[in-house]
Amino acid sequence: ADQAPEERTRLPKDAVDGVIAGWVGQAFNAPNIARVAALRAGLPEKSQAVTVQNNCVSSIEAVSAAARFILAGEGELYLACGTESMSRLPYTIDGTRSAKALRSLAVVKEKWSELATSPDVAVLDSIEQGLTDPVAGINMAGCAEVSAQMHGVTREAQDEYARESFRRAVAGWNAGFYASHVVPVTEGGAALLAKDEYPFLREDLIDKPKMFAKAGAFYDNAAYPLSDFYRDFGRHVVGKEYREGDKGTVTLFNSCGRSDGASAVIVATENKAKELGLEILAELKGWGYYGNNPAHMGVAPALAAPVALKRAGVAFEDLDLIELHEPFAATVLAIFKFGREQFGHDWEAKNASGALNP
Structure with missing residues:
Protein backbone atom coordinates (compact mmCIF):
# COMPACT_ATOMS: atom_id res chain seq x y z
CA ALA A 1 0.00 0.00 0.00
CA LEU A 89 -5.07 -12.35 14.63
CA PRO A 90 -3.89 -15.13 16.94
CA TYR A 91 -5.24 -17.23 19.73
CA THR A 92 -3.18 -16.17 22.70
CA ILE A 93 -1.88 -17.68 25.92
CA ASP A 94 -2.36 -15.29 28.81
CA GLY A 95 -0.58 -15.63 32.12
CA THR A 96 2.55 -14.66 33.99
CA ARG A 97 5.83 -16.20 32.88
CA SER A 98 6.53 -17.03 36.49
CA ALA A 99 3.83 -19.72 36.27
CA LYS A 100 5.33 -23.20 35.94
CA ALA A 101 3.42 -23.89 32.73
CA LEU A 102 4.78 -20.74 31.07
CA ARG A 103 8.35 -20.47 32.31
CA SER A 104 9.83 -21.17 28.86
CA LEU A 105 8.74 -21.88 25.30
CA ALA A 106 10.06 -25.42 25.65
CA VAL A 107 7.80 -25.99 28.67
CA VAL A 108 4.81 -24.46 26.86
CA LYS A 109 5.27 -26.90 23.99
CA GLU A 110 5.80 -29.82 26.36
CA LYS A 111 2.72 -29.01 28.47
CA TRP A 112 0.59 -27.81 25.56
CA SER A 113 -2.29 -30.23 26.19
CA GLU A 114 -2.53 -29.12 29.83
CA LEU A 115 -2.67 -25.36 29.25
CA ALA A 116 -6.44 -25.14 28.73
CA THR A 117 -7.08 -26.59 32.19
CA SER A 118 -4.29 -24.81 34.03
CA PRO A 119 -5.55 -22.34 36.68
CA ASP A 120 -2.59 -20.08 35.89
CA VAL A 121 -3.24 -19.84 32.15
CA ALA A 122 -6.01 -18.52 29.93
CA VAL A 123 -6.21 -19.43 26.24
CA LEU A 124 -7.93 -16.53 24.50
CA ASP A 125 -9.22 -15.51 21.08
CA SER A 126 -7.59 -12.15 20.37
CA ILE A 127 -10.37 -11.18 17.95
CA GLU A 128 -13.04 -11.58 20.59
CA GLN A 129 -10.83 -9.88 23.17
CA GLY A 130 -10.08 -7.01 20.81
CA LEU A 131 -13.71 -6.49 19.87
CA THR A 132 -14.87 -6.40 23.48
CA ASP A 133 -14.61 -3.14 25.39
CA PRO A 134 -12.85 -3.81 28.72
CA VAL A 135 -14.61 -0.92 30.47
CA ALA A 136 -18.22 -1.49 29.44
CA GLY A 137 -17.77 -5.26 29.10
CA ILE A 138 -19.65 -5.48 25.80
CA ASN A 139 -18.46 -6.41 22.33
CA MET A 140 -19.02 -4.43 19.15
CA ALA A 141 -21.98 -6.49 17.94
CA GLY A 142 -23.57 -5.98 21.34
CA CYS A 143 -23.00 -2.24 20.98
CA ALA A 144 -24.81 -2.41 17.64
CA GLU A 145 -27.78 -4.10 19.28
CA VAL A 146 -27.77 -1.46 22.01
CA SER A 147 -27.94 1.21 19.30
CA ALA A 148 -30.80 -0.56 17.57
CA GLN A 149 -32.78 -0.97 20.80
CA MET A 150 -32.18 2.61 21.99
CA HIS A 151 -32.97 4.29 18.69
CA GLY A 152 -35.75 2.04 17.46
CA VAL A 153 -33.92 0.64 14.43
CA THR A 154 -35.78 -2.39 13.09
CA ARG A 155 -34.21 -5.49 11.64
CA GLU A 156 -36.04 -4.89 8.37
CA ALA A 157 -34.47 -1.43 8.06
CA GLN A 158 -31.03 -2.87 8.80
CA ASP A 159 -31.40 -5.63 6.22
CA GLU A 160 -32.52 -3.12 3.61
CA TYR A 161 -29.58 -0.82 4.33
CA ALA A 162 -27.11 -3.72 4.26
CA ARG A 163 -28.47 -4.92 0.93
CA GLU A 164 -28.08 -1.47 -0.60
CA SER A 165 -24.54 -1.19 0.78
CA PHE A 166 -23.60 -4.54 -0.79
CA ARG A 167 -25.26 -3.49 -4.05
CA ARG A 168 -23.28 -0.25 -4.23
CA ALA A 169 -20.01 -2.02 -3.50
CA VAL A 170 -20.52 -4.69 -6.17
CA ALA A 171 -21.77 -2.12 -8.69
CA GLY A 172 -18.68 -0.01 -8.02
CA TRP A 173 -16.37 -2.93 -8.65
CA ASN A 174 -18.22 -4.00 -11.79
CA ALA A 175 -18.20 -0.44 -13.15
CA GLY A 176 -14.43 -0.18 -12.69
CA PHE A 177 -14.64 2.51 -10.01
CA TYR A 178 -12.07 0.81 -7.77
CA ALA A 179 -9.61 0.04 -10.57
CA SER A 180 -8.03 3.47 -10.25
CA HIS A 181 -7.08 3.11 -6.61
CA VAL A 182 -6.87 -0.58 -5.72
CA VAL A 183 -3.77 -2.67 -6.39
CA PRO A 184 -3.63 -6.47 -6.27
CA VAL A 185 -1.73 -8.45 -3.67
CA THR A 186 1.15 -10.10 -5.49
CA GLU A 187 3.87 -12.61 -4.75
CA GLY A 188 6.67 -13.44 -7.14
CA GLY A 189 4.99 -11.36 -9.83
CA ALA A 190 1.74 -13.31 -9.63
CA ALA A 191 -1.49 -11.76 -8.36
CA LEU A 192 -2.78 -13.59 -5.31
CA LEU A 193 -5.80 -11.35 -4.85
CA ALA A 194 -6.93 -8.82 -7.45
CA LYS A 195 -9.98 -7.35 -5.73
CA ASP A 196 -11.95 -7.35 -2.51
CA GLU A 197 -13.77 -10.65 -2.53
CA TYR A 198 -16.12 -9.93 0.38
CA PRO A 199 -18.85 -7.94 -1.47
CA PHE A 200 -19.10 -10.72 -4.04
CA LEU A 201 -19.74 -13.27 -1.29
CA ARG A 202 -22.93 -11.31 -0.64
CA GLU A 203 -24.19 -11.12 -4.24
CA ASP A 204 -26.96 -13.62 -3.53
CA LEU A 205 -28.32 -11.29 -0.86
CA ILE A 206 -28.56 -8.51 -3.41
CA ASP A 207 -30.49 -10.65 -5.89
CA LYS A 208 -32.53 -12.54 -3.28
CA PRO A 209 -33.25 -10.16 -0.38
CA LYS A 210 -35.54 -12.69 1.30
CA MET A 211 -32.37 -14.56 2.27
CA PHE A 212 -31.69 -11.91 4.91
CA ALA A 213 -34.48 -13.41 6.99
CA LYS A 214 -32.59 -16.71 7.24
CA ALA A 215 -29.85 -15.22 9.38
CA GLY A 216 -30.41 -15.71 13.09
CA ALA A 217 -30.20 -12.71 15.39
CA PHE A 218 -27.04 -12.68 17.49
CA TYR A 219 -28.95 -11.75 20.63
CA ASP A 220 -32.34 -13.31 20.07
CA ASN A 221 -32.23 -17.06 19.64
CA ALA A 222 -33.01 -20.25 21.55
CA ALA A 223 -29.65 -20.23 23.32
CA TYR A 224 -29.64 -16.52 24.12
CA PRO A 225 -32.97 -14.70 23.89
CA LEU A 226 -33.26 -10.92 23.85
CA SER A 227 -34.47 -10.98 27.46
CA ASP A 228 -31.05 -12.34 28.45
CA PHE A 229 -29.36 -9.56 26.48
CA TYR A 230 -31.34 -7.00 28.48
CA ARG A 231 -30.46 -8.83 31.68
CA ASP A 232 -26.75 -8.63 30.85
CA PHE A 233 -26.55 -5.32 29.00
CA GLY A 234 -29.84 -3.53 29.59
CA ARG A 235 -28.02 -0.95 31.71
CA HIS A 236 -26.57 0.39 28.44
CA VAL A 237 -29.96 0.66 26.72
CA VAL A 238 -30.80 4.12 27.99
CA GLY A 239 -34.48 5.05 28.12
CA LYS A 240 -35.89 1.62 27.35
CA GLU A 241 -36.70 -1.58 29.19
CA TYR A 242 -37.30 -5.01 27.75
CA ARG A 243 -40.88 -5.80 26.84
CA GLU A 244 -42.27 -9.21 25.99
CA GLY A 245 -42.30 -9.54 22.23
CA ASP A 246 -39.30 -7.27 21.57
CA LYS A 247 -36.99 -8.69 18.93
CA GLY A 248 -33.24 -8.79 18.45
CA THR A 249 -32.09 -7.21 15.21
CA VAL A 250 -28.36 -7.60 14.52
CA THR A 251 -27.37 -10.54 12.32
CA LEU A 252 -24.40 -11.80 10.37
CA PHE A 253 -25.90 -10.46 7.13
CA ASN A 254 -26.46 -6.88 8.32
CA SER A 255 -23.00 -6.67 9.91
CA CYS A 256 -19.64 -6.01 8.32
CA GLY A 257 -17.26 -8.84 7.53
CA ARG A 258 -13.89 -9.54 9.09
CA SER A 259 -11.26 -8.76 6.49
CA ASP A 260 -7.66 -8.01 5.59
CA GLY A 261 -6.40 -4.98 3.71
CA ALA A 262 -4.25 -1.88 3.67
CA SER A 263 -4.40 1.62 2.24
CA ALA A 264 -2.22 4.70 1.95
CA VAL A 265 -2.56 8.36 1.01
CA ILE A 266 -0.04 11.17 0.61
CA VAL A 267 -0.46 14.07 3.04
CA ALA A 268 1.61 17.13 2.19
CA THR A 269 1.73 20.89 2.28
CA GLU A 270 0.32 22.64 -0.78
CA ASN A 271 3.72 24.04 -1.67
CA LYS A 272 5.39 20.63 -1.46
CA ALA A 273 2.70 19.02 -3.57
CA LYS A 274 3.08 21.65 -6.27
CA GLU A 275 6.87 21.47 -6.13
CA LEU A 276 6.71 17.71 -6.82
CA GLY A 277 4.00 18.03 -9.45
CA LEU A 278 1.49 16.01 -7.45
CA GLU A 279 -2.18 16.20 -8.33
CA ILE A 280 -4.01 17.72 -5.35
CA LEU A 281 -7.12 15.63 -4.74
CA ALA A 282 -8.36 17.32 -1.58
CA GLU A 283 -7.58 19.94 1.05
CA LEU A 284 -7.70 18.90 4.69
CA LYS A 285 -9.77 21.65 6.30
CA GLY A 286 -10.12 20.15 9.77
CA TRP A 287 -11.07 17.12 11.79
CA GLY A 288 -12.92 16.24 14.93
CA TYR A 289 -12.92 13.38 17.42
CA TYR A 290 -15.45 12.72 20.16
CA GLY A 291 -15.27 10.04 22.84
CA ASN A 292 -18.54 8.73 24.25
CA ASN A 293 -19.83 5.81 26.31
CA PRO A 294 -18.11 2.70 24.87
CA ALA A 295 -21.44 0.88 24.76
CA HIS A 296 -22.76 3.67 22.53
CA MET A 297 -19.72 3.78 20.25
CA GLY A 298 -21.96 3.23 17.24
CA VAL A 299 -23.25 6.80 17.20
CA ALA A 300 -19.87 8.47 17.78
CA PRO A 301 -19.65 9.78 14.17
CA ALA A 302 -22.84 11.79 14.80
CA LEU A 303 -21.10 13.39 17.80
CA ALA A 304 -17.78 13.98 16.02
CA ALA A 305 -19.36 15.50 12.90
CA PRO A 306 -20.32 18.88 14.44
CA VAL A 307 -16.82 19.18 15.93
CA ALA A 308 -15.18 18.67 12.54
CA LEU A 309 -17.70 20.85 10.73
CA LYS A 310 -17.20 23.75 13.14
CA ARG A 311 -13.42 23.59 12.83
CA ALA A 312 -13.65 23.44 9.04
CA GLY A 313 -16.25 26.20 8.85
CA VAL A 314 -18.63 24.03 6.83
CA ALA A 315 -22.35 23.39 7.26
CA PHE A 316 -23.64 19.81 7.17
CA GLU A 317 -26.17 20.60 4.47
CA ASP A 318 -23.38 21.87 2.20
CA LEU A 319 -21.53 18.54 2.17
CA ASP A 320 -21.45 16.96 -1.28
CA LEU A 321 -19.82 13.70 -0.25
CA ILE A 322 -19.70 11.78 3.04
CA GLU A 323 -17.74 8.60 3.69
CA LEU A 324 -19.32 6.96 6.73
CA HIS A 325 -17.94 3.93 8.53
CA GLU A 326 -20.33 0.97 8.20
CA PRO A 327 -19.53 -1.60 10.91
CA PHE A 328 -23.20 -2.49 11.35
CA ALA A 329 -26.35 -1.34 9.61
CA ALA A 330 -27.76 -0.79 13.11
CA THR A 331 -25.15 1.82 14.03
CA VAL A 332 -25.42 3.64 10.70
CA LEU A 333 -29.19 3.95 10.99
CA ALA A 334 -28.85 4.97 14.64
CA ILE A 335 -26.51 7.75 13.49
CA PHE A 336 -29.19 8.89 11.04
CA LYS A 337 -31.75 9.20 13.86
CA PHE A 338 -29.47 10.50 16.61
CA GLY A 339 -27.69 12.99 14.35
CA ARG A 340 -30.95 14.52 13.24
CA GLU A 341 -32.47 14.63 16.73
CA GLN A 342 -29.41 16.14 18.40
CA PHE A 343 -27.92 18.37 15.72
CA GLY A 344 -30.45 18.66 12.92
CA HIS A 345 -28.13 16.81 10.52
CA ASP A 346 -30.16 15.00 7.88
CA TRP A 347 -27.93 11.98 7.26
CA GLU A 348 -30.83 10.05 5.77
CA ALA A 349 -31.33 12.66 3.06
CA LYS A 350 -27.62 12.53 2.23
CA ASN A 351 -27.90 8.77 1.88
CA ALA A 352 -30.99 8.99 -0.31
CA SER A 353 -29.32 11.54 -2.59
CA GLY A 354 -26.24 9.38 -3.05
CA ALA A 355 -23.96 11.81 -1.23
CA LEU A 356 -23.26 9.28 1.54
CA ASN A 357 -21.14 6.23 0.67
CA PRO A 358 -22.09 6.35 -3.05
Whole structure:
Protein backbone atom coordinates (compact mmCIF):
# COMPACT_ATOMS: atom_id res chain seq x y z
CA ALA A 1 0.00 0.00 0.00
CA ASP A 2 2.88 2.37 0.75
CA GLN A 3 4.48 1.74 -2.61
CA ALA A 4 1.32 2.17 -4.72
CA PRO A 5 0.91 5.97 -4.27
CA GLU A 6 4.66 6.43 -4.74
CA GLU A 7 4.62 4.50 -8.02
CA ARG A 8 1.43 6.11 -9.35
CA THR A 9 2.60 9.65 -8.60
CA ARG A 10 6.28 8.98 -9.32
CA LEU A 11 6.99 10.35 -5.88
CA PRO A 12 10.72 10.46 -5.11
CA LYS A 13 11.41 8.32 -2.07
CA ASP A 14 13.68 10.94 -0.53
CA ALA A 15 10.76 13.39 -0.53
CA VAL A 16 8.93 11.33 2.09
CA ASP A 17 9.52 12.68 5.59
CA GLY A 18 7.77 9.80 7.31
CA VAL A 19 5.12 7.12 7.48
CA ILE A 20 2.19 7.16 9.92
CA ALA A 21 0.32 3.85 10.08
CA GLY A 22 -2.97 3.06 11.76
CA TRP A 23 -3.20 -0.53 12.97
CA VAL A 24 -5.69 -1.95 15.47
CA GLY A 25 -4.56 -5.56 15.95
CA GLN A 26 -0.86 -4.81 16.41
CA ALA A 27 1.37 -7.89 16.43
CA PHE A 28 4.78 -8.61 17.93
CA ASN A 29 6.28 -9.83 14.65
CA ALA A 30 6.17 -6.29 13.26
CA PRO A 31 6.40 -3.85 16.17
CA ASN A 32 5.88 -0.35 14.79
CA ILE A 33 4.68 -1.60 11.41
CA ALA A 34 5.08 1.93 10.03
CA ARG A 35 8.85 1.53 10.40
CA VAL A 36 8.81 -1.95 8.86
CA ALA A 37 6.73 -0.73 5.91
CA ALA A 38 8.93 2.32 5.39
CA LEU A 39 12.12 0.29 5.20
CA ARG A 40 10.63 -2.43 3.02
CA ALA A 41 9.30 0.25 0.66
CA GLY A 42 12.83 1.58 0.29
CA LEU A 43 12.20 4.91 2.02
CA PRO A 44 15.14 6.75 3.61
CA GLU A 45 16.27 5.26 6.91
CA LYS A 46 16.09 8.72 8.46
CA SER A 47 12.35 9.01 7.79
CA GLN A 48 9.97 9.14 10.74
CA ALA A 49 7.79 6.11 11.37
CA VAL A 50 4.93 6.05 13.87
CA THR A 51 2.18 3.48 14.37
CA VAL A 52 -1.07 4.72 15.92
CA GLN A 53 -4.03 2.83 17.37
CA ASN A 54 -7.48 4.32 17.79
CA ASN A 55 -9.66 1.29 17.09
CA CYS A 56 -11.98 1.72 14.10
CA VAL A 57 -10.71 5.21 13.24
CA SER A 58 -7.00 4.32 13.29
CA SER A 59 -6.52 5.14 9.60
CA ILE A 60 -8.21 8.52 10.00
CA GLU A 61 -6.05 9.07 13.07
CA ALA A 62 -3.01 8.40 10.87
CA VAL A 63 -4.10 11.14 8.45
CA SER A 64 -4.70 13.57 11.32
CA ALA A 65 -1.34 12.66 12.86
CA ALA A 66 0.42 13.32 9.55
CA ALA A 67 -1.22 16.73 9.40
CA ARG A 68 -0.17 17.43 12.99
CA PHE A 69 3.46 16.59 12.18
CA ILE A 70 3.31 19.00 9.24
CA LEU A 71 1.67 21.75 11.30
CA ALA A 72 4.35 21.27 13.95
CA GLY A 73 7.02 21.82 11.31
CA GLU A 74 8.53 18.34 11.53
CA GLY A 75 8.12 17.62 7.82
CA GLU A 76 6.32 18.53 4.62
CA LEU A 77 5.17 15.18 3.19
CA TYR A 78 4.01 11.98 4.87
CA LEU A 79 2.46 8.70 3.85
CA ALA A 80 -0.58 8.09 6.04
CA CYS A 81 -1.78 4.53 5.90
CA GLY A 82 -3.88 1.92 7.59
CA THR A 83 -3.64 -1.84 7.74
CA GLU A 84 -5.44 -4.79 9.26
CA SER A 85 -5.17 -8.56 8.91
CA MET A 86 -7.97 -10.07 10.95
CA SER A 87 -7.34 -13.49 9.45
CA ARG A 88 -3.95 -13.49 11.18
CA LEU A 89 -5.07 -12.35 14.63
CA PRO A 90 -3.89 -15.13 16.94
CA TYR A 91 -5.24 -17.23 19.73
CA THR A 92 -3.18 -16.17 22.70
CA ILE A 93 -1.88 -17.68 25.92
CA ASP A 94 -2.36 -15.29 28.81
CA GLY A 95 -0.58 -15.63 32.12
CA THR A 96 2.55 -14.66 33.99
CA ARG A 97 5.83 -16.20 32.88
CA SER A 98 6.53 -17.03 36.49
CA ALA A 99 3.83 -19.72 36.27
CA LYS A 100 5.33 -23.20 35.94
CA ALA A 101 3.42 -23.89 32.73
CA LEU A 102 4.78 -20.74 31.07
CA ARG A 103 8.35 -20.47 32.31
CA SER A 104 9.83 -21.17 28.86
CA LEU A 105 8.74 -21.88 25.30
CA ALA A 106 10.06 -25.42 25.65
CA VAL A 107 7.80 -25.99 28.67
CA VAL A 108 4.81 -24.46 26.86
CA LYS A 109 5.27 -26.90 23.99
CA GLU A 110 5.80 -29.82 26.36
CA LYS A 111 2.72 -29.01 28.47
CA TRP A 112 0.59 -27.81 25.56
CA SER A 113 -2.29 -30.23 26.19
CA GLU A 114 -2.53 -29.12 29.83
CA LEU A 115 -2.67 -25.36 29.25
CA ALA A 116 -6.44 -25.14 28.73
CA THR A 117 -7.08 -26.59 32.19
CA SER A 118 -4.29 -24.81 34.03
CA PRO A 119 -5.55 -22.34 36.68
CA ASP A 120 -2.59 -20.08 35.89
CA VAL A 121 -3.24 -19.84 32.15
CA ALA A 122 -6.01 -18.52 29.93
CA VAL A 123 -6.21 -19.43 26.24
CA LEU A 124 -7.93 -16.53 24.50
CA ASP A 125 -9.22 -15.51 21.08
CA SER A 126 -7.59 -12.15 20.37
CA ILE A 127 -10.37 -11.18 17.95
CA GLU A 128 -13.04 -11.58 20.59
CA GLN A 129 -10.83 -9.88 23.17
CA GLY A 130 -10.08 -7.01 20.81
CA LEU A 131 -13.71 -6.49 19.87
CA THR A 132 -14.87 -6.40 23.48
CA ASP A 133 -14.61 -3.14 25.39
CA PRO A 134 -12.85 -3.81 28.72
CA VAL A 135 -14.61 -0.92 30.47
CA ALA A 136 -18.22 -1.49 29.44
CA GLY A 137 -17.77 -5.26 29.10
CA ILE A 138 -19.65 -5.48 25.80
CA ASN A 139 -18.46 -6.41 22.33
CA MET A 140 -19.02 -4.43 19.15
CA ALA A 141 -21.98 -6.49 17.94
CA GLY A 142 -23.57 -5.98 21.34
CA CYS A 143 -23.00 -2.24 20.98
CA ALA A 144 -24.81 -2.41 17.64
CA GLU A 145 -27.78 -4.10 19.28
CA VAL A 146 -27.77 -1.46 22.01
CA SER A 147 -27.94 1.21 19.30
CA ALA A 148 -30.80 -0.56 17.57
CA GLN A 149 -32.78 -0.97 20.80
CA MET A 150 -32.18 2.61 21.99
CA HIS A 151 -32.97 4.29 18.69
CA GLY A 152 -35.75 2.04 17.46
CA VAL A 153 -33.92 0.64 14.43
CA THR A 154 -35.78 -2.39 13.09
CA ARG A 155 -34.21 -5.49 11.64
CA GLU A 156 -36.04 -4.89 8.37
CA ALA A 157 -34.47 -1.43 8.06
CA GLN A 158 -31.03 -2.87 8.80
CA ASP A 159 -31.40 -5.63 6.22
CA GLU A 160 -32.52 -3.12 3.61
CA TYR A 161 -29.58 -0.82 4.33
CA ALA A 162 -27.11 -3.72 4.26
CA ARG A 163 -28.47 -4.92 0.93
CA GLU A 164 -28.08 -1.47 -0.60
CA SER A 165 -24.54 -1.19 0.78
CA PHE A 166 -23.60 -4.54 -0.79
CA ARG A 167 -25.26 -3.49 -4.05
CA ARG A 168 -23.28 -0.25 -4.23
CA ALA A 169 -20.01 -2.02 -3.50
CA VAL A 170 -20.52 -4.69 -6.17
CA ALA A 171 -21.77 -2.12 -8.69
CA GLY A 172 -18.68 -0.01 -8.02
CA TRP A 173 -16.37 -2.93 -8.65
CA ASN A 174 -18.22 -4.00 -11.79
CA ALA A 175 -18.20 -0.44 -13.15
CA GLY A 176 -14.43 -0.18 -12.69
CA PHE A 177 -14.64 2.51 -10.01
CA TYR A 178 -12.07 0.81 -7.77
CA ALA A 179 -9.61 0.04 -10.57
CA SER A 180 -8.03 3.47 -10.25
CA HIS A 181 -7.08 3.11 -6.61
CA VAL A 182 -6.87 -0.58 -5.72
CA VAL A 183 -3.77 -2.67 -6.39
CA PRO A 184 -3.63 -6.47 -6.27
CA VAL A 185 -1.73 -8.45 -3.67
CA THR A 186 1.15 -10.10 -5.49
CA GLU A 187 3.87 -12.61 -4.75
CA GLY A 188 6.67 -13.44 -7.14
CA GLY A 189 4.99 -11.36 -9.83
CA ALA A 190 1.74 -13.31 -9.63
CA ALA A 191 -1.49 -11.76 -8.36
CA LEU A 192 -2.78 -13.59 -5.31
CA LEU A 193 -5.80 -11.35 -4.85
CA ALA A 194 -6.93 -8.82 -7.45
CA LYS A 195 -9.98 -7.35 -5.73
CA ASP A 196 -11.95 -7.35 -2.51
CA GLU A 197 -13.77 -10.65 -2.53
CA TYR A 198 -16.12 -9.93 0.38
CA PRO A 199 -18.85 -7.94 -1.47
CA PHE A 200 -19.10 -10.72 -4.04
CA LEU A 201 -19.74 -13.27 -1.29
CA ARG A 202 -22.93 -11.31 -0.64
CA GLU A 203 -24.19 -11.12 -4.24
CA ASP A 204 -26.96 -13.62 -3.53
CA LEU A 205 -28.32 -11.29 -0.86
CA ILE A 206 -28.56 -8.51 -3.41
CA ASP A 207 -30.49 -10.65 -5.89
CA LYS A 208 -32.53 -12.54 -3.28
CA PRO A 209 -33.25 -10.16 -0.38
CA LYS A 210 -35.54 -12.69 1.30
CA MET A 211 -32.37 -14.56 2.27
CA PHE A 212 -31.69 -11.91 4.91
CA ALA A 213 -34.48 -13.41 6.99
CA LYS A 214 -32.59 -16.71 7.24
CA ALA A 215 -29.85 -15.22 9.38
CA GLY A 216 -30.41 -15.71 13.09
CA ALA A 217 -30.20 -12.71 15.39
CA PHE A 218 -27.04 -12.68 17.49
CA TYR A 219 -28.95 -11.75 20.63
CA ASP A 220 -32.34 -13.31 20.07
CA ASN A 221 -32.23 -17.06 19.64
CA ALA A 222 -33.01 -20.25 21.55
CA ALA A 223 -29.65 -20.23 23.32
CA TYR A 224 -29.64 -16.52 24.12
CA PRO A 225 -32.97 -14.70 23.89
CA LEU A 226 -33.26 -10.92 23.85
CA SER A 227 -34.47 -10.98 27.46
CA ASP A 228 -31.05 -12.34 28.45
CA PHE A 229 -29.36 -9.56 26.48
CA TYR A 230 -31.34 -7.00 28.48
CA ARG A 231 -30.46 -8.83 31.68
CA ASP A 232 -26.75 -8.63 30.85
CA PHE A 233 -26.55 -5.32 29.00
CA GLY A 234 -29.84 -3.53 29.59
CA ARG A 235 -28.02 -0.95 31.71
CA HIS A 236 -26.57 0.39 28.44
CA VAL A 237 -29.96 0.66 26.72
CA VAL A 238 -30.80 4.12 27.99
CA GLY A 239 -34.48 5.05 28.12
CA LYS A 240 -35.89 1.62 27.35
CA GLU A 241 -36.70 -1.58 29.19
CA TYR A 242 -37.30 -5.01 27.75
CA ARG A 243 -40.88 -5.80 26.84
CA GLU A 244 -42.27 -9.21 25.99
CA GLY A 245 -42.30 -9.54 22.23
CA ASP A 246 -39.30 -7.27 21.57
CA LYS A 247 -36.99 -8.69 18.93
CA GLY A 248 -33.24 -8.79 18.45
CA THR A 249 -32.09 -7.21 15.21
CA VAL A 250 -28.36 -7.60 14.52
CA THR A 251 -27.37 -10.54 12.32
CA LEU A 252 -24.40 -11.80 10.37
CA PHE A 253 -25.90 -10.46 7.13
CA ASN A 254 -26.46 -6.88 8.32
CA SER A 255 -23.00 -6.67 9.91
CA CYS A 256 -19.64 -6.01 8.32
CA GLY A 257 -17.26 -8.84 7.53
CA ARG A 258 -13.89 -9.54 9.09
CA SER A 259 -11.26 -8.76 6.49
CA ASP A 260 -7.66 -8.01 5.59
CA GLY A 261 -6.40 -4.98 3.71
CA ALA A 262 -4.25 -1.88 3.67
CA SER A 263 -4.40 1.62 2.24
CA ALA A 264 -2.22 4.70 1.95
CA VAL A 265 -2.56 8.36 1.01
CA ILE A 266 -0.04 11.17 0.61
CA VAL A 267 -0.46 14.07 3.04
CA ALA A 268 1.61 17.13 2.19
CA THR A 269 1.73 20.89 2.28
CA GLU A 270 0.32 22.64 -0.78
CA ASN A 271 3.72 24.04 -1.67
CA LYS A 272 5.39 20.63 -1.46
CA ALA A 273 2.70 19.02 -3.57
CA LYS A 274 3.08 21.65 -6.27
CA GLU A 275 6.87 21.47 -6.13
CA LEU A 276 6.71 17.71 -6.82
CA GLY A 277 4.00 18.03 -9.45
CA LEU A 278 1.49 16.01 -7.45
CA GLU A 279 -2.18 16.20 -8.33
CA ILE A 280 -4.01 17.72 -5.35
CA LEU A 281 -7.12 15.63 -4.74
CA ALA A 282 -8.36 17.32 -1.58
CA GLU A 283 -7.58 19.94 1.05
CA LEU A 284 -7.70 18.90 4.69
CA LYS A 285 -9.77 21.65 6.30
CA GLY A 286 -10.12 20.15 9.77
CA TRP A 287 -11.07 17.12 11.79
CA GLY A 288 -12.92 16.24 14.93
CA TYR A 289 -12.92 13.38 17.42
CA TYR A 290 -15.45 12.72 20.16
CA GLY A 291 -15.27 10.04 22.84
CA ASN A 292 -18.54 8.73 24.25
CA ASN A 293 -19.83 5.81 26.31
CA PRO A 294 -18.11 2.70 24.87
CA ALA A 295 -21.44 0.88 24.76
CA HIS A 296 -22.76 3.67 22.53
CA MET A 297 -19.72 3.78 20.25
CA GLY A 298 -21.96 3.23 17.24
CA VAL A 299 -23.25 6.80 17.20
CA ALA A 300 -19.87 8.47 17.78
CA PRO A 301 -19.65 9.78 14.17
CA ALA A 302 -22.84 11.79 14.80
CA LEU A 303 -21.10 13.39 17.80
CA ALA A 304 -17.78 13.98 16.02
CA ALA A 305 -19.36 15.50 12.90
CA PRO A 306 -20.32 18.88 14.44
CA VAL A 307 -16.82 19.18 15.93
CA ALA A 308 -15.18 18.67 12.54
CA LEU A 309 -17.70 20.85 10.73
CA LYS A 310 -17.20 23.75 13.14
CA ARG A 311 -13.42 23.59 12.83
CA ALA A 312 -13.65 23.44 9.04
CA GLY A 313 -16.25 26.20 8.85
CA VAL A 314 -18.63 24.03 6.83
CA ALA A 315 -22.35 23.39 7.26
CA PHE A 316 -23.64 19.81 7.17
CA GLU A 317 -26.17 20.60 4.47
CA ASP A 318 -23.38 21.87 2.20
CA LEU A 319 -21.53 18.54 2.17
CA ASP A 320 -21.45 16.96 -1.28
CA LEU A 321 -19.82 13.70 -0.25
CA ILE A 322 -19.70 11.78 3.04
CA GLU A 323 -17.74 8.60 3.69
CA LEU A 324 -19.32 6.96 6.73
CA HIS A 325 -17.94 3.93 8.53
CA GLU A 326 -20.33 0.97 8.20
CA PRO A 327 -19.53 -1.60 10.91
CA PHE A 328 -23.20 -2.49 11.35
CA ALA A 329 -26.35 -1.34 9.61
CA ALA A 330 -27.76 -0.79 13.11
CA THR A 331 -25.15 1.82 14.03
CA VAL A 332 -25.42 3.64 10.70
CA LEU A 333 -29.19 3.95 10.99
CA ALA A 334 -28.85 4.97 14.64
CA ILE A 335 -26.51 7.75 13.49
CA PHE A 336 -29.19 8.89 11.04
CA LYS A 337 -31.75 9.20 13.86
CA PHE A 338 -29.47 10.50 16.61
CA GLY A 339 -27.69 12.99 14.35
CA ARG A 340 -30.95 14.52 13.24
CA GLU A 341 -32.47 14.63 16.73
CA GLN A 342 -29.41 16.14 18.40
CA PHE A 343 -27.92 18.37 15.72
CA GLY A 344 -30.45 18.66 12.92
CA HIS A 345 -28.13 16.81 10.52
CA ASP A 346 -30.16 15.00 7.88
CA TRP A 347 -27.93 11.98 7.26
CA GLU A 348 -30.83 10.05 5.77
CA ALA A 349 -31.33 12.66 3.06
CA LYS A 350 -27.62 12.53 2.23
CA ASN A 351 -27.90 8.77 1.88
CA ALA A 352 -30.99 8.99 -0.31
CA SER A 353 -29.32 11.54 -2.59
CA GLY A 354 -26.24 9.38 -3.05
CA ALA A 355 -23.96 11.81 -1.23
CA LEU A 356 -23.26 9.28 1.54
CA ASN A 357 -21.14 6.23 0.67
CA PRO A 358 -22.09 6.35 -3.05
